[in-house]
Amino acid sequence: MNLAALRVGALHVEDVALEEIAARFGTPCYIYSRAALTTAFEGYRTALHGRNALVCYAVKANSNIAILNLFAKLGAGFDIVSGGELARVIAAGGDPAKVIFSGVGKTRDEMRTALQAGIYCFNVESASELEQLNEIAGSVGKQAPISLRVNPDVDPKTHPYISTGLKSSKFGIAFNEALLLYQRAAALPHLKVCGIDCHIGSQLLDPAPATEAAGKLVALIERMAAAGIVVSHIDVGGGMGIRYQDEHPPTIAEYLAPVLKALDGRKEKLLFEPGRSLVGNAGLLLTKVEVLKLGAEKNFAIVDAAMNDLIRPALYDAWHDILPVTPRSDSPRSYEIVGPVCESGDFLGHDRELALREGDLLSIMSAGAYGMTMASNYNSRPRAAEVMVDGDTMHLIRRREEIAQLFAGEIVLP
Ligand code: LLP
Numbered sequence: 001m002n003l004a005a006l007r008v009g010a011l012h013v014e015d016v017a018l019e020e021i022a023a024r025f026g027t028p029c030y031i032y033s034r035a036a037l038t039t040a041f042e043g044y045r046t047a048l049h050g051r052n053a054l055v056c057y058a059v060k061a062n063s064n065i066a067i068l069n070l071f072a073k074l075g076a077g078f079d080i081v082s083g084g085e086l087a088r089v090i091a092a093g094g095d096p097a098k099v100i101f102s103g104v105g106k107t108r109d110e111m112r113t114a115l116q117a118g119i120y121c122f123n124v125e126s127a128s129e130l131e132q133l134n135e136i137a138g139s140v141g142k143q144a145p146i147s148l149r150v151n152p153d154v155d156p157k158t159h160p161y162i163s164t165g166l167k168s169s170k171f172g173i174a175f176n177e178a179l180l181l182y183q184r185a186a187a188l189p190h191l192k193v194c195g196i197d198c199h200i201g202s203q204l205l206d207p208a209p210a211t212e213a214a215g216k217l218v219a220l221i222e223r224m225a226a227a228g229i230v231v232s233h234i235d236v237g238g239g240m241g242i243r244y245q246d247e248h249p250p251t252i253a254e255y256l257a258p259v260l261k262a263l264d265g266r267k268e269k270l271l272f273e274p275g276r277s278l279v280g281n282a283g284l285l286l287t288k289v290e291v292l293k294l295g296a297e298k299n300f301a302i303v304d305a306a307m308n309d310l311i312r313p314a315l316y317d318a319w320h321d322i323l324p325v326t327p328r329s330d331s332p333r334s335y336e337i338v339g340p341v342c343e344s345g346d347f348l349g350h351d352r353e354l355a356l357r358e359g360d361l362l363s364i365m366s367a368g369a370y371g372m373t374m375a376s377n378y379n380s381r382p383r384a385a386e387v388m389v390d391g392d393t394m395h396l397i398r399r400r401e402e403i404a405q406l407f408a409g410e411i412v413l414p
Contacts, residue, residue, distance in 0.1 A: 002281075003033055003036055003281055003282060003283070003284055003365065003366075004018065004284060004323065004363055004365070006327070009326060009327070010325060010326045011323060011324075011325045011326075011363055013031055013033050013284070013389045014033055014034075014035055014389045014390070014391055014392070015389075015391055015392035016389045016392060016393070016394050018031070018286055018325045018361060018363060019325060019326065019361060020394070021286065021387055021389075021394055022286055022288065022325075022361055024394065025385045025387055025394075025396060025400070026385065026400060027286050027287050027288040027304050027305070027361065027384075028285060028286065028287045028288075028303075028304055028305035028309050028384040028385075029285070029286045029384055029385045029386070029387055029400075030283055030284070030285055030286075030367065030368075030371060030372050030384055030385070030386040030387070030398075031283065031284050031285075031286055031386075031387050031388075031389060032062075032064075032067065032279070032282055032283045032368055032386070032387070032388045032389070032397075033282050033283075033388075033389050034070065034388055034389065034390040034391075035390075035391075036281065036282035037067065037070055037071070037278065037279060037282045038070070038074065040252075040277065040278045040279070040281075040282060041055070041071060041074045041076065041278060042074075043251065043252035043253065043277075044252055044256075044272065044274065044278075045074075045075075046252075046253065047252050047253040047256045047257075047260075048256070048270070048272075051260075051270060052269045052270065053269065053270040053271070053272070054077045054098060054233075054269065054270075054271050054272075055075075055076050055077065055271075055272050055274065056076065056077035056078055056079040056098065056099070056100050056235075056271055056272065056273050057071045057076045057077070057078050057079065057273075057274065057275065057278055058078075058079045058238050058273050058274060058275030058276075059078055059079065059080050059081075059085040059088065059089065059275075060081055060085065060275060060370075060373055061275030061276055061278070061279050061280070061368075061369040061370055061373065062275075062279040062283065062368055062369060062370075062371070062372060062373055063085060063088050063373050064372065064386055064397055064398055065088055065091050065092040065397075066092075066386075066388055066395070066397035066398075067279065067388075067397075068088060068089055068092035068093075068094055069092040069093050069094075071094075071278070072089075072092060072093050072094040072095065073093075076094075076098070077094075077095070077098030077099060077100065077120065077271075078094050078098065078099045078100075079099075079100050079102055079238070079273040079275075080099055080100070080101050080102070081101070081102050081103040082103065082110065083107070083109065083110040083113050083114070086099065086101070086110075086113065086114055086117060086119070090117065096114075096117040096118050096119050096120075097118055097119070097120055098120055099114075099117070099119040099120055100119070100120055100121045100122075100123055100147070100197075100235065100271065100273070101114050101119055101121070101122045101123060102123040102125075102149065102197075102199070102273070103123075103125065104125045104126065104129075104170055104171060106122070106129060106133075108132060108136055111132065111133055111136045111137075111144075112136055112139075112140060115136065115137055115140055115142045115144055116140065116142075119145075120145065121145045121146065121147050121194055121195055121233070121235075122144055122145065122146050122147070123146075123147050123148075123149045123197050123235070124146050124147065124148050124149065124173075124185075125149045125171060125172055125173065126173065127173075127177075127181055127184070130146070130148075130181065130184065130185055130188070130191070131188075133146065133190075133191065134188040134189070134190045134191050135190075137190035137191065138189065138190040142190070143190055143191065143192045144190060144191050144192065145192050145194045145195075146185055146191050146192065146193060146194065146195075147193075147194060147195030147196055147197045147231070147233070147235060148173050148178055148181060148182060148185070148196060148197070149171065149172040149173060149197050149198060149199065150172055150173055150175055150178045150196060150197070150198050150216075150217065150220060151169065151171060151172030151173060151174055151175055151198070152175055152198050152200065152212070152213040152216040152217065153174075153175055154200050154209045154212050154213045154216070155209060156200045156201030156202075156204050156209045156210075156239065157204075157206065157209065158201045158202060158203050158204055158239075158241075171199070172198065172199075175216065175220070178196075178220060179220070179223055179224060179227065179229075182224055182227075182229045183227065183229065186228075186229055193229060193230075193231060194231060194232050194233060195231050195232065195233040195234065195235055195268075195271070196217055196220065196221060196224075196231050196233075196234055196235070197234075197235035197236070197237065197271070198213050198216075198217060198235070198236060198237055199236075199237025199238060199239065199273060200213050200237060200239060201239050202238070202239050202241075202275075202276060203239070203241040203242070203276065204239040204240060204241050205241040205247055205248070205249050205250075206250075207250060207254070207255045207256070207257075207258045207259055208258070210236060210237075210239065210255075210259050211258040211259050211261070211262050213236065213237075214234075214236050214259050214262040214263055215262045217234055217236070218234075218262065218263065218266065221234070221266075221268075231268060232268055232269060233268050233269040233270070233271055234263060234266060234268045234269075234270055234271065235270075235271035235272070235273065236259060236263075236270070236271070236272060237272070237273050238272065238273035238274040238275050238276070238277070239274075239276075240252060240255050240274055240276070240277040241276070241277070242276055242277055242280040242281050242366065242369075243281065243366070244318065244319055244320060244321070244365075244366045245319045245321065252277060256272075275369055275370075276369040276370065278369075279368040279369045280366050280367075280368050280369035280370075281365075281366050281368060282368045283366075283367050283368020283369070283371060284363050284364060284365050284366070284367050284368070285305055285309060285310055285363070285364040285367040285371060285384070286325070286361060286362075286363055286364075287303040287304050287305035287309075287348075287361070287362050287363075287364060288303060288304045288359065288360070288361055288362075289301050289302070289303055289356055289357070289358055289359060289360045289361075289362065290302050290303060290304050290340070290358065291358060292356060292357070292358055294333075298334075298336050299333050299334060299335045299336065300335065300336045300338055301335040301336070301337050301338070301354070301356050301362075302338055302339070302340060303337060303338070303339060303348065303362060304339075304340070305339055305348065305364065305384070306338075306339020306340055306341040306346050306348075306379070306381065307339055307341050307343065307345065307346040307347075307348075307378070308339075308341060308375060308376045308377065308378040308379060308381050308383075309339070309371070309372075309375050309381075309383070309384050310348060310364060310367055310371050310374075310375070311374050311375070311376070312367075312370060312371070312374070313347055313348050313349065314343075314345040314346060314347065315374075319349070320348065320349060320364050320365055320366055320367060321364075321365040321366065322337055322348065322349045322352050322354070322362055322363070322364055322365070323362065323363045323365060324354060324355070324356070324360060324361070324362060324363075325360070325361035325362065325363055326360070326361070327355070328355040328356075328357070328360075329355070330355040330357075331355060332353045332354050332355045333353070333354070333355070333356075334351050334352065334353055335351075335352050335353075335354055335356065336349075336350055336351065336352075337349040337350075337352055337362070340379070341378060341379045341381070342379060348364055349364075372384065372386060372398075377401075377406055380403075380406055382400060382401035382402060382403060382405070382406060383400075383401040384400060384401075385398060385399060385400040386398035
């Protein structure tokens with residue numbers, strides 16, 4: 001939430017004024033801070049100091065190769081869910097040997113490519129995937145390193161769309177079926193059992209559910225060991241929440257402390273798959289007020305960013321702080337902050353008290369995670385530019401999409 005600070009009356013990220021970024025690269029524009037990304041990663045490093053642990057950044061949260069490159073240089077591994085994400089990691093200089101591959105529907109092509117790249121582990125999510133992976137590994141003359149994503153049936157107490165560890169969820173393997181499936185995996189010639197994993201949900205503010213899940217994994221590992229199946233790593237997933245509004249998330253060290261306690265004394269390597277907590281509060285979305293439309297019922301501030309740029313408010317009713325880049329002393333009004341897309345669900349914030357004039361810049365905070373990666377071209381809107389601030393320097397890390405790119409792959413009938 002504190003990514004941008006007011007300095008001489010205008011918001012800055014690190015030492016760069018947001019107005020300068022808008023003047024140079026236009027709006028809407030995602031802006032990230034190198035220092036904030038680094039600090040977030042260091043939070044994990046400090047909390048895990050002295051342990052045999054690997055932080056695998058969940059690429060889906062923000063997959064810009066400049067961000068992946070930064071985390072790779074800091075020593076991160078990566079949690080991917082598609083061949084596209086693997087290609088990004090490799091293009092960004094990430095080490096495939098530190099990549100884990102999650103997801104319920106890996107295609108055979110994706111399995112083959114990941115095997116050939118030499119990834120660290122496949123997080124397998126079904127009995128059928130296990131058989132397919134064995135077959136593909138055999139066909140390319142490799143042994144696939146595998147972990148089973150176990151569903152510990154723990155309620156993460158978060159938004160239903162981002163809860164993944166309940167019995168009713170499409171993710172993971174039922175807890176009481178895992179041992180049998182591990183035995184099957186151990187018997188397959190082209191698989192090598194190497195880990196166990198779970199991921200119970202996202203934006204978790206209380207470490208209790210993750211701690212309970214870690215305890216369940218340990219109990220399962222002990223039953224597996226009795227059956228002669230040994231793993232070399234335990235992956236407890238991601239999910240640590242951040243502050244968007246008035247939440248009080250624990251620090252990374254506070255969140256991890258009870259989880260690590262549940263894993264105390266284990267010799268296996270520990271893996272984590274954080275996404276949001278590494279990038280969420282290291283990014284914002286800069287937008288310009290195009291039109292003010294005052295009405296008897298509601299006042300609308302129509303801005304140049306929309307649900308296609310940041311879908312979280314429309315999809316999850318998520319709250320993002322919205323700050324004026326240059327605060328005015330005029331008396332504020334309540335505004336609906338909306339985009340130009342032709343949907344009533346196209347809003348970025350309801351009922352925000354702001355003093356606005358047309359042409360003003362607004363900063364939509366906490367937009368570093370699941371912002372740009374969930375952006376679309378709905379209404380044939382080109383996707384935003386992305387900029388990384390580093391001290392007093394701004395770097396364009398993704399050019400604004402051009403109109404011609406929108407239909408470059410489309411073909412009219414002969
Ligand atoms: N590992 C797996 C297997 C996951 O499915 C996810 C997120 C993560 C790790 C990273 O979770 P995080 O640390 O970011 O909470 N679009 C939603 C969030 C979807 C999360 C999907 N899975 C949002 O904007 O809130």
